[in-house]
Amino acid sequence: MIALLTRDLKLALRAGGGFGLGLAFFLIVTVMVPFAVGPQSALLATIAPGVLWLGALLACLLSLDRLLALDWEDGTLDLLATAPLPLEAVLSIKAMAHWLTTGLPLVLAAPVLGVLLNLPGPGFAWLVASLALGTPALSVIGTFGAALTVGLKRGGLLLSLLVLPLYVPTLIFGAEVARRGATGQDLSTPLLMLGGITAASIALLPFASAAVLRVNIR
Numbered sequence: 001m002i003a004l005l006t007r008d009l010k011l012a013l014r015a016g017g018g019f020g021l022g023l024a025f026f027l028i029v030t031v032m033v034p035f036a037v038g039p040q041s042a043l044l045a046t047i048a049p050g051v052l053w054l055g056a057l058l059a060c061l062l063s064l065d066r067l068l069a070l071d072w073e074d075g076t077l078d079l080l081a082t083a084p085l086p087l088e089a090v091l092s093i094k095a096m097a098h099w100l101t102t103g104l105p106l107v108l109a110a111p112v113l114g115v116l117l118n119l120p121g122p123g124f125a126w127l128v129a130s131l132a133l134g135t136p137a138l139s140v141i142g143t144f145g146a147a148l149t150v151g152l153k154r155g156g157l158l159l160s161l162l163v164l165p166l167y168v169p170t171l172i173f174g175a176e177v178a179r180r181g182a183t184g185q186d187l188s189t190p191l192l193m194l195g196g197i198t199a200a201s202i203a204l205l206p207f208a209s210a211a212v213l214r215v216n217i218r
Helices: 002-014 019-037 041-061 069-073 076-081 087-116 123-149 155-183 188-217
Strands: none
Touching: 002 087, 019 041, 019 087, 041 087, 041 123, 041 155, 069 076, 076 087, 076 188, 087 123, 087 188, 123 155, 123 188, 155 188
16 A cells, blocks of 8 residues: 555656646646735735635645546556456545645645735634645546546646535635634634545545546446
8 A cells, every 4th residue: 555655646746746836836836816906904814814715725626637537548457457456445546646745735835825915814723724634535536536537638727627616615614714713713614624524535535535436438
């Protein structure tokens, strides 16, 4: 399992799906928003949690189309499907590799970019906490979408259309945690909902991903 994780990390970085592309997109979104809404500090502080969460979500989408495509093209998926390691574990490792190369850098960069959007001081810790809790769900859901569309021509567009609606609950509760944390409100409900979504995604979606991937391989 460690060898597969190491391989996927190296493959993600070499294929251009690592943290560089996601961070660049995240930075562009954050920088462009003040130009669009104007230099209004109060307005930027209000929309900062939602903008940062939306930027992180879209950045996660950039590398999803390559998550399984490379293994499909060179026949590695066929070998992994017949390996002693369960396919559910294989897809869980791939989701972890995606989070380590995409989600984790976004979590670490979010406080720096929050300064550009005038995020209130109390909101920085909760922004990082919400992203750290929610981005694993984005990677697991993205792996499910990649399993559904693997092998399809122009599957990247279809993947985005399939995955984005599934991302909406994570986006809503993640941004709400950051917003309430920035304004000092009670955030127990959205925090529990966000944690529940992540836990359910990690527990259930690898089995669904493995099921649809077996159908596609056949």
